Amino acid sequence: MKIAITGGKGSVEVSENNFGADFNEALVHQVVTAHRAGGRAGTKRQKNRSDARGGGAKPWRQKGTGRARVGTIRSPIWVGGGRAFAARPRDYTQKVNRKMYRAAMRSIVSELIRQDRMIVVDSIAVEQPKTKELVAKLQELKLDHVLIVVDDYDEKLCLAARNLPWVDVLDLREINPVSLIRYEKILATKAAVEKLEERLS
Structure with missing residues (x-):
């Protein structure tokens, strides 16, 4: 299947298995619950x-x-x-198998695409670490409550987004099921989608 690139020409080729999977609500719930439980301190x-x-x-x-x-x-x-x-004191972590985690991620990403909540662009880099520069780019795309997913850490972009309450920047190593379902829209670069495809395979 192909995902069109917004504001540019062409599309990115992705696997139907990874980006067109059925939504498994029970599995997503289990993985999200496990992820959030793992964040608990458990020091009471x-x-x-x-x-x-x-x-x-x-x-x-x-x-x-x-x-x-x-x-x-x-x-x-x-x-x-x-x-x-x-x-x-207790440990709240729950074991999630790698297969289950990947299946949940596939399920979430596929549902985001079905609901037109994932937008793919060639690049979202900023020349200077200025918030107004990033705001202008997001307004161009009519986005405000958004998670920006990049293939690698971009310090300028992170600094530009730091002061925006409903904008976050994560690279592929940091994304998780909770971050993907938390935002109204996901703005991903073409390179990030290609790397995500490799991770989900």
């Missing part, structure tokens, strides 16, 4: 009755007071006591 920790300071001595004798029996002042039912089911 609370004190249970054994961690709470003090409480070693029995507050009053077992029998004869008429009060309920108590062994420690740090019981979870007491004010100042430990937490009943205290949170512990």
Whole structure:
């Protein structure tokens, strides 16, 4: 299949398997959930009755007071006591097989193309790292909420986009399922699409 190049001549030839795949919602959901879970710090920790300071001595004798029996002042039912089911640091990462990840990426990219949300251009380079220069280029293409995907890191482009709240620049090593579905439009260079084709194959 061919994807037309916006604002230029010609098109880029891509595989139907990679850019024309059916949308697998369940798989995309699983991979996106796993990706977001992997970003969690998992460093939360609370004190249970054994961690709470003090409480070693029995507050009053077992029998004869008429009060309920108590062994420690740090019981979870007491004010100042430990937490009943205290949170512990944990690893939230979920395993995603490489095949599943690639299939999800193919599914997302194909759906973006079907919905006309992926725009391919020859180049999106800026001469100076100036925001107004990039804004002018994006206005020309009628884009505002956009992810720019380039084949390799471009410092000038990154600096030009840094101050725009709904514009981000990622190279192919950085793109992931979450970044692709987060933006209304994806603006990709021809070279980036060709490299993405290699990665998804």
